[in-house]
Amino acid sequence: MRVAFVGKGGAGKSAISGTFARLLARRGHPVLAIDSDPLPGMAYSLGLPHDDAPLPDEAIEDRPDDEEGPRYRLRAGLSPVEAVERYAATAPDGVRFLQFGKVRTDPRALFRSQFAFRQIIRELPVDRWDLVGDLPGGTRQPFTGWGGYADTFLIVVEPMAKSLLSARRLARLASSGDRPVRVVAVANKVTEAVDAEHISRRTGLEVVAAVPLDPVFAAAERAGKAPLDAAPDSAGVQAVSSLVDRLEKEHPRMKVTP
């Protein structure tokens, strides 16, 4: 399974994708969580104490002048699988966590790590990990290569005018690429029974989950905790769990290669 969560800023991508990744891992899947948002987010919702986890310099080398290709790359002999095994952070429930790198005052500080991040995602074999991605908010980045690994885009939509507008744009962009992808909606912060129906009608998308507006999610956020740790039995977590069930049926468990 290779899914990526997209949506307007603040829609709930990080809260849902982090919870989704851990619940999927609890069901026995090898999960690699991919955070390509330069703003903080997924690390907290996975339950990692630190937000910043770039690939270390020792994993990366400069491309020699006489060779074609990107400026930096994984050091010779280090395969993408090994790079993940060695350098990706380990979150609760065994989720591995790979990060694009967080914004710095000087963006150049992260160039090396970011080249390696892109290379890993491009070259990772499809049968090693299930991928769960948290993409940056808005419509600009997700489809210009950033979400290239995903076979399913889950657009997180709030029942609000701006969020619906943004979801419609995202749906159009997601389907206009050159490879076939599945695009569905996750209704979030739902307060009324008709919200999901409304979102489906206004976006033309199938709504695969309706996550209620759950005050414990917001409380977990304030405490800097993962929703799954702060409120494992909450309605919000249960809704994400149903989403995992549903997608798991469509993408049966892969064999774990030792």
Place this chain on the structure above:
Amino acid sequence: MDFSGQVVVADLEAGVGTLTRLGDAGVDKVLIIVEPTPKSVEVGSRAAAIVADKSLGEVVVVASRVQSDDDLAMIRKAFPDHQVVPVPDDPAIVAADRDGQAPLDTAPDAPAVQALTALAGDLLATA
């Protein structure tokens, strides 16, 4: 463009991406909107550092969605050198958003709108 005698209010993209790409033109005030969460405080602190680095303008921290004294204290602690203006967590803002309306039209007397009205007055008086 010449904006003298006019007020320009710009709503930047989330995060600090736009800030890192801004030239050094400068503005009168940079309003950094922060919620009482670790994530938000972290982004706000990075934004404040970039604004200082580039001398873009005077920072005012707007503490949004504040529910308690603890919320406000958490934000004040993260920005000890800046003016911090609280805006309470207010269901009227959420309701207006749901309806695609401006809060100033639908709920001019709501606490959050009042706080913002006062802030606008202050900015006009000092900028």
